[in-house]
Amino acid sequence: MPPPLWLMRQAGRYLPEYQAVRKQAGSFWTMCMTPELAVEVTLQPVRRFDFDAAILFSDILMIPHALGQKVRFEDGTGPIIEPLRAVEELDRNEENWESRLAPVYSAMANARRALAADKAMIGFAGAPWTLAAYMIEGRGTAEQRDARLFAYQNPQEFAQLLDILVGATARHLARQIESGADAVQVFDSWAGGLPPVMFQQWVVEPTKRLVAKLHTGHPRARVIGFPRGATQWGLEAYAGETGVDAMGIDTATSLHWAASALGKRVVVQGNLDPLALVAGGTVLERGVSDILGAMRGTPFIFNLGHGVLPATPVEHVAKLVELVRSAA
Amino acid sequence: MPPPLWLMRQAGRYLPEYQAVRKQAGSFWTMCMTPELAVEVTLQPVRRFDFDAAILFSDILMIPHALGQKVRFEDGTGPIIEPLRAVEELDRNEENWESRLAPVYSAMANARRALAADKAMIGFAGAPWTLAAYMIEGRGTAEQRDARLFAYQNPQEFAQLLDILVGATARHLARQIESGADAVQVFDSWAGGLPPVMFQQWVVEPTKRLVAKLHTGHPRARVIGFPRGATQWGLEAYAGETGVDAMGIDTATSLHWAASALGKRVVVQGNLDPLALVAGGTVLERGVSDILGAMRGTPFIFNLGHGVLPATPVEHVAKLVELVRSAA
Numbered sequence: 161m162p163p164p165l166w167l168m169r170q171a172g173r174y175l176p177e178y179q180a181v182r183k184q185a186g187s188f189w190t191m192c193m194t195p196e197l198a199v200e201v202t203l204q205p206v207r208r209f210d211f212d213a214a215i216l217f218s219d220i221l222m223i224p225h226a227l228g229q230k231v232r233f234e235d236g237t238g239p240i241i242e243p244l245r246a247v248e249e250l251d252r253n254e255e256n257w258e259s260r261l262a263p264v265y266s267a268m269a270n271a272r273r274a275l276a277a278d279k280a281m282i283g284f285a286g287a288p289w290t291l292a293a294y295m296i297e298g299r300g301t302a303e304q305r306d307a308r309l310f311a312y313q314n315p316q317e318f319a320q321l322l323d324i325l326v327g328a329t330a331r332h333l334a335r336q337i338e339s340g341a342d343a344v345q346v347f348d349s350w351a352g353g354l355p356p357v358m359f360q361q362w363v364v365e366p367t368k369r370l371v372a373k374l375h376t377g378h379p380r381a382r383v384i385g386f387p388r389g390a391t392q393w394g395l396e397a398y399a400g401e402t403g404v405d406a407m408g409i410d411t412a413t414s415l416h417w418a419a420s421a422l423g424k425r426v427v428v429q430g431n432l433d434p435l436a437l438v439a440g441g442t443v444l445e446r447g448v449s450d451i452l453g454a455m456r457g458t459p460f461i462f463n464l465g466h467g468v469l470p471a472t473p474v475e476h477v478a479k480l481v482e483l484v485r486s487a488a
Numbered sequence: 489m490p491p492p493l494w495l496m497r498q499a500g501r502y503l504p505e506y507q508a509v510r511k512q513a514g515s516f517w518t519m520c521m522t523p524e525l526a527v528e529v530t531l532q533p534v535r536r537f538d539f540d541a542a543i544l545f546s547d548i549l550m551i552p553h554a555l556g557q558k559v560r561f562e563d564g565t566g567p568i569i570e571p572l573r574a575v576e577e578l579d580r581n582e583e584n585w586e587s588r589l590a591p592v593y594s595a596m597a598n599a600r601r602a603l604a605a606d607k608a609m610i611g612f613a614g615a616p617w618t619l620a621a622y623m624i625e626g627r628g629t630a631e632q633r634d635a636r637l638f639a640y641q642n643p644q645e646f647a648q649l650l651d652i653l654v655g656a657t658a659r660h661l662a663r664q665i666e667s668g669a670d671a672v673q674v675f676d677s678w679a680g681g682l683p684p685v686m687f688q689q690w691v692v693e694p695t696k697r698l699v700a701k702l703h704t705g706h707p708r709a710r711v712i713g714f715p716r717g718a719t720q721w722g723l724e725a726y727a728g729e730t731g732v733d734a735m736g737i738d739t740a741t742s743l744h745w746a747a748s749a750l751g752k753r754v755v756v757q758g759n760l761d762p763l764a765l766v767a768g769g770t771v772l773e774r775g776v777s778d779i780l781g782a783m784r785g786t787p788f789i790f791n792l793g794h795g796v797l798p799a800t801p802v803e804h805v806a807k808l809v810e811l812v813r814s815a816a
Binding site for chain 2: 354357394413
């Protein structure tokens with residue numbers, strides 16, 4: 161049996177039909193906030209490639225938006241938000257969150273209805289640490305220096321921010337599940353590079369609280385954690401302590417190692433190099449067969465180690481699907 | 489006995505006396521290429537803080553410069569080089585390399601003479617993979633996508649480029665040792681994020697050939713490897729196979745783990761978070777005492793996990809020295 165297969169950022173710029181909707185919408189944010197458009201681009205890659213799951217087209221910055229931070233998307237530079245000056249600025253009213261994010265839950269409900277019953281519908285959110293870093297820095301940065309320094313210099317205020325984010329993220333994931341999501345993924349895109357003590361405090365512990373909170377109302381909610389860039393030590397702590405059901409593994413981590421170290425506790429998901437999908441040919445074939453070989457006999461979801469790149473030829477994605485599906 | 493102590497980028501912008509020389513020189517490159525200025529900034533931090541080692545003020549882009557690539561430094565953006573189009577463009581004449589890099593070797597000889605006999609003089613070079621990535625991309629990038637795609641799509645030409653860099657880097661390190669360096673550090677700044685097979689092919693194997701080549705003429709040359717961002721799996725392969733005597737460990741890696749997994753094969757060097765040095769206070773004190781605790785009884789060099797940041801208060805560096813020196 162081939163493993164289930166979907167790709168992070170499978171709804172994206174490499175698809176001509178996505179580009180057409182993007183052009184029509186005028187902006188990335190409009191696509192996220194207009195349910196018909198979000199549903200359309202969510203379903204496009206499943207239609208074209210018959211993936212086993214759709215992931216809702218949305219953005220991790222929905223939470224800062226729900227909390228009242230100003231978010232804008234600029235072509236080329238990625239999203240920009242007004243840097244947070246004080247935790248008190250944040251809007252803690254859950255009804256306001258709900259009304260700001262209503263289009264996301266509509267899109268989820270409509271996408272789940274439109275998707276075939278044998279396909280999984282995945283919701284998602286940014287993890288508390290990654291969101292905190294974004295909210296403090298105002299934009300994506302290579303090393304999150306301002307956020308890390310803020311956390312060192314203001315440990316109490318930083319802990320308070322993480323707490324707010326645990327609550328808001330748990331609520332956002334719960335609402336996605338109530339709207340039809342079969343599973344949710346928590347993206348900790350900036351979990352890499354943290355000292356081990358900080359990884360424990362800022363990644364493992366908030367994620368554990370987030371999963372516990374989500375399970376309070378939704379005990380059977382399936383959660384995929386993705387602490388990108390984590391060390392092996394960090395991945396073991398994450399698998400052992402957070403309560404997630406599955407873990408996304410990035411491209412730098414050995415799947416042989418992940419199968420034996422994590423595979424008994426969580427379903428492993430990953431980890432083809434997105435650049436191997438751009439390159440195609442023997443690089444792609446070898447990449448796929450190495451992964452299938454490493455994961456034989458272990459519960460596994462085939463995915464990339466990071467999102468699909470805009471430069472990816474669509475025929476390479478079709479080839480990937482063919483390679484994975486023809487696996488014994 | 490406290491461990492020996494030096495800091496990556498200890499000669500740098502956080503020091504007012506460095507800023508004064510930088511202003512006088514007019515450019516970073518002029519400082520590198522004017523032996524009196526390079527020697528002066530090399531010695532400044534040892535004078536001020538009594539570090540146990542000086543590292544020659546220079547740059548990893550000396551090798552692309554030696555090979556005939558045009559290198560320029562722009563304030564704010566970091567160094568820029570003309571992206572390599574074909575390996576044949578590179579100047580393979582070793583006499584040309586020697587004459588282009590003569591100021592570096594003069595600076596090394598003069599710095600060694602000026603430095604107290606009980607202080608170690610360290611030379612350095614970029615590792616082949618990191619240099620190849622820089623030469624292909626033309627500038628520092630977060631994920632080296634163009635270089636990795638080039639390597640996937642042109643494996644033979646990429647292997648040829650790594651071979652040239654192994655040769656040029658071995659020669660550059662040998663000339664620094666002949667000029668007075670007591671040890672050399674190989675910076676693989678972009679070793680992180682590579683799939684395990686690529687880490688083996690692009691980081692471990694070229695470094696192994698580099699160390700072997702250097703040891704041919706200089707069997708007792710001491711080499712510190714710094715594969716920044718490597719996974720634990722990668723660090724073990726690097727420690728076991730490359731032949732380096734010591735290894736720099738970045739901030740994300742547990743020193744407890746490094747002491748037990750690597751400490752029998754190599755001297756471990758690291759890994760205080762540079763941001764803990766910016767923050768100071770209890771964050772700095774706890775960081776130092778955790779490291780000293782983890783490394784008790786293991787051969788060890790105290791350093792940061794990455795370079796000193798420009799925002800670092802000089803009094804925090806003085807405090808760090810005091811904390812390390814007062815260790816039992």
